Amino acid sequence: MYNVKIVETKEEHDDAFAVRKKVFVEEQGVPLHLECDAEDATATHFIMYEGNNPVGAARxxxxxxxxxxxERVCILQDQRGKKLGALIMKEMEKHAISMNKQKLKLHAxxxxxxxxxxxxxxxxSPEFMDAGIPHRAMEKEI
Structure with a gap:
């Protein structure tokens, strides 16, 4: 069973950053100083668990x-293809609605x-490079 929640404890925070490091730094080669930035201090972080095992994260x-x-939507490689990305996105959208947001933006x-x-x-947007990886801006009305 998969569970997505807002990070509240140091352990959950560490779990979210461990998933991000594994996906973005180790797998995709993003330098750690670009992956972990000043925005982490004020962002709302999300963690996804399968039982007690962290498998996904986002902010x-x-x-x-x-x-x-x-930002920073990621699912561990061995968990992909199970619609977990859509699950974490749905929870973030719900939270954004609770914050009275009408639009979501991202760099995919x-x-x-x-x-x-x-x-x-x-x-x-047209394609642009971020951390050496091609991206495009996207948005959605909610």
Missing amino acids: LRSIENEAAKI QSYAIPFYEKLGYTVT
């Missing part, structure tokens, strides 16, 4: 009065655009 930041930005790695499009996001 959400308020960026404008009516908008929030979804280009290969992941079809995943976000299935969730109702629309591409809003």
Whole structure:
């Protein structure tokens, strides 16, 4: 059984960062100083567990009065293909609605655009590089 929750404890925080490090730093080669940035201090972090094992993470930041930005969405490699990304996105959308946000924005790695499009996001920018990886901006009205 999978469970997504807002990070509340140091252990949950450490678990979320361990998942992010494994996916972004070890798997994708993003330098640690770019993966962990100043925005982590004020973002709302989400962790996904399978039982007691952390398998996914993400963060959400308020960026404008009516908008929030979804960032650092990741699922461990051996857990992909189980619709877990959609599950964590749904929980972040619920939280954004509870914050009275009307729009969600994100920067999707280009290969992941079809995943976000299935969730109702629309591409809003040409491709750009971030941490050496091609991305495109996307957004969704909620």
